[in-house]
Amino acid sequence: xxxxxxxxxxxxxxxxxxxxxxxxxxxxxxxxxxxxxxxxxxxxxxxxxxxxxxxxxxxxxxxxxxxxxxxxxxxxxxxxxxxxxxxxxxxxxxxxxxxxxxxxxxxxxxxxxxxxxxxxxxxxxxxxxxxxxxxxxxxxxxxxxxxxxxxxxxxxxxxxxxxxxxxxxxxxxxxxxxxxxxxxxxxxxxxxxxxxxxxxxxxxxxxxxxxxxxxxxxxxxxxxxxxxxxxxxxxxxxxxxxxxxxxxxxxxxxxxxxxxxxxxxxxxxxxxxxxxxxxxxxxxxxxxxxxxxxxxxxxxxxxxxxxxxxxxxxxxxxxxxxxxxxxxxxxxxxxxxxxxxxxxxxxxxxxxxxxxxxxxxxxxxxxxxxxxxxxxxxxxxxxxxxxxxxxxxxxxxxxxxxxxxxxxxxxxxxxxxxxxxxxxxxxxxxxxxxxxxxxxxxxxxxxxxxxxxxxxxxxxxxxxxxxxxxxxxxxxxxxxxxxxxxxxxxxxxxxxxxxxxxxxxxxxxxxxxxxx
Amino acid sequence: xxxxxxxxxxxxxxxxxxxxxxxxxxxxxxxxxxxxxxxxxxxxxxxxxxxxxxxxxxxxxxxxxxxxxxxxxxxxxxxxxxxxxxxxxxxxxxxxxxxxxxxxxxxxxxxxxxxxxxxxxx
Numbered sequence: 175x176x177x178x179x180x181x182x183x184x185x186x187x188x189x190x191x192x193x194x195x196x197x198x199x200x201x202x203x204x205x206x207x208x209x210x211x212x213x214x215x216x217x218x219x220x221x222x223x224x225x226x227x228x229x230x231x232x233x234x235x236x237x238x239x240x241x242x243x244x245x246x247x248x249x250x251x252x253x254x255x256x257x258x259x260x261x262x263x264x265x266x267x268x269x270x271x272x273x274x275x276x277x278x279x280x281x282x283x284x285x286x287x288x289x290x291x292x293x294x295x296x297x298x299x300x301x302x303x304x305x306x307x308x309x310x311x312x313x314x315x316x317x318x319x320x321x322x323x324x325x326x327x328x329x330x331x332x333x334x335x336x337x338x339x340x341x342x343x344x345x346x347x348x349x350x351x352x353x354x355x356x357x358x359x360x361x362x363x364x365x366x367x368x369x370x371x372x373x374x375x376x377x378x379x380x381x382x383x384x385x386x387x388x389x390x391x392x393x394x395x396x397x398x399x400x401x402x403x404x405x406x407x408x409x410x411x412x413x414x415x416x417x418x419x420x421x422x423x424x425x426x427x428x429x430x431x432x433x434x435x436x437x438x439x440x441x442x443x444x445x446x447x448x449x450x451x452x453x454x455x456x457x458x459x460x461x462x463x464x465x466x467x468x469x470x471x472x473x474x475x476x477x478x479x480x481x482x483x484x485x486x487x488x489x490x491x492x493x494x495x496x497x498x499x500x501x502x503x504x505x506x507x508x509x510x511x512x513x514x515x516x517x518x519x520x521x522x523x524x525x526x527x528x529x530x531x532x533x534x535x536x537x538x539x540x541x542x543x544x545x546x547x548x549x550x551x552x553x554x555x556x557x558x559x560x561x562x563x564x565x566x567x568x569x570x571x572x573x574x575x576x577x578x579x580x581x582x583x584x585x586x587x588x589x590x591x592x593x594x595x596x597x598x599x600x601x602x603x604x605x606x607x608x609x610x611x612x613x614x615x616x617x618x619x620x621x622x623x624x625x626x627x628x629x630x631x632x633x634x635x636x637x638x639x640x641x642x643x644x645x646x647x648x649x650x651x652x653x654x655x656x657x658x659x660x661x662x663x664x665x666x667x668x669x670x671x672x673x674x675x676x677x678x679x680x681x682x683x684x685x686x687x688x689x690x
Numbered sequence: 691x692x693x694x695x696x697x698x699x700x701x702x703x704x705x706x707x708x709x710x711x712x713x714x715x716x717x718x719x720x721x722x723x724x725x726x727x728x729x730x731x732x733x734x735x736x737x738x739x740x741x742x743x744x745x746x747x748x749x750x751x752x753x754x755x756x757x758x759x760x761x762x763x764x765x766x767x768x769x770x771x772x773x774x775x776x777x778x779x780x781x782x783x784x785x786x787x788x789x790x791x792x793x794x795x796x797x798x799x800x801x802x803x804x805x806x807x808x809x810x811x812x
Binding site for chain 2: 319330333
């Protein structure tokens with residue numbers, strides 16, 4: 175095995191950990207490196223570390239693991255620090271999901287849905303004479319206030335569970351040692367028996383003139399202190415489409431600039447339906463172009479920006495004017511500046527992601543990782559939380575359940591929501607062969623959409639079955655309102671190995687979308 | 691300059707006082723009314739008050755500490771009372787940093803560490 179510390183006493187601890195499983199479990203329960211050394215009959219100076227576990231990153235994965243470890247009376251520290259965005263924006267404890275991800279996104283998506291509901295309500299008999307307008311500031315203040323209460327809640331929870339928290343940037347400086355630098359530049363060193371890296375990701379920039387000075391990212395959008403106005407969203411990820419979706423739903427003029435395909439990695443049949451729906455509902459799409467330059471025409475809140483873009487196919491150049499340019503072209507793992515080289519943790523040089531074994535252990539036995547930074551794992555909050563909790567239970571509570579990364583359900587909160595679990599049609603064909611899978615599908619018209627005369631052929635459900643395995647359902651896709659709520663239950667059914675026959679024999683609830 | 695304390699009774703007085711010190715850090719402790727012997731009808735408030743007072747020196751300079759008696763038990767139990775409606779208070783005692791979502795409710799106020807964290811958190 176590879177360890178950086180060949181001359182430290184602790185290397186014997188490491189060797190024993192990977193060697194003698196039984197003794198290690200016993201030692202883990204007792205939690206003292208000294209005892210382990212005694213057991214190995216080495217009369218070395220025992221190590222006593224400052225902490226049992228130091229977690230670098232206070233997001234979904236890090237906090238879940240820290241709180242779990244505290245339950246087993248471990249001495250835990252969480253280091254969380256947000257490097258400000260190029261525009262100077264920062265936020266409190268809780269990570270991406272809470273501050274600049276899932277939570278504000280879903281709230282703003284809801285704000286947009288409520289706008290639509292207000293329109294629909296007239297058809298159901300509600301009478302109001304004024305035109306309905308939206309206030310960005312009212313919405314954003316309310317969202318930020320809620321996020322603030324979550325940040326505070328985490329502070330209280332950590333304190334009550336006796337987890338030490340520092341708002342400081344953690345980086346490895348040597349074996350078992352991190353340096354924590356706070357925002358005033360003060361540095362402190364801490365040691366721990368084990369470490370958990372849960373540093374997550376940050377939005378990628380285009381690397382073109384004007385990108386960092388004038389463009390915003392999702393890190394800035396949810397606390398923007400002024401309405402973004404006419405917006406260009408660059409990217410075709412779920413982040414791009416969800417943001418474009420709710421911005422348009424709030425009444426803004428939105429354009430999406432796409433380099434190639436929509437929602438890479440997701441079922442493309444559904445991805446295209448989502449794009450069509452958005453286009454039919456007033457969102458402009460510029461396909462097969464990439465921005466090459468962003469210039470400021472006028473300062474302001476918002477200002478006016480000129481974007482120059484080039485076609486990916488021919489030599490065409492186009493220009494456009496927008497109040498705001500939102501970049502959503504991808505996220506990069508925060509693994510390059512945390513001193514991983516000093517402790518020998520291997521990362522994928524190209525992507526920055528950390529490869530781990532099925533117990534979330536890096537190539538360095540006492541260093542673990544969870545969350546978005548993991549290579550080849552889903553970037554979802556519940557996945558990070560589950561992985562973090564199970565890891566801690568295995569380390570400190572003698573459990574041996576590993577995180578199940580298969581058949582994890584997800585939902586994309588575009589204007590027409592998309593819930594999925596299992597294989598996309600393309601990946602099912604690739605894995606099992608077209609002749610071995612059967613696809614069942616159906617359009618449906620939600621009852622709630624009939625009276626207000628909303629689209630009658632846009633909602634869609636599809637299941638993919640493995641013919642060779644009793645027509646077991648291996649892929650579930652639904653496009654329609656409340657897709658997340660619909661999908662959750664089916665995810666458990668898929669986990670239990672539901673077959674098409676079992677699905678057919680389940681009587682539907684009427685009248686709901688899920689009955690289809 | 692240190693900090694100063696203002697004692698108020700009822701929502702109107704509270705709102706006026708908070709308004710007057712706009713711009714300075716304002717912390718407020720809400721408790722049930724006290725009888726002629728100085729005992730509150732709210733037993734948790736009786737427990738929390740000395741604990742909170744012991745940590746007041748941790749407040750940043752220029753802070754204003756507003757000690758607010760909310761009213762009698764019947765007023766407090768009314769789900770439409772002004773404190774519940776306007777400040778979203780859910781229980782007494784409540785210790786909060788005015789204008790932020792930071793607050794400690796009921797038994798949380800018994801923990802000196804949490805009180806200190808509220809006063810020093812930025």
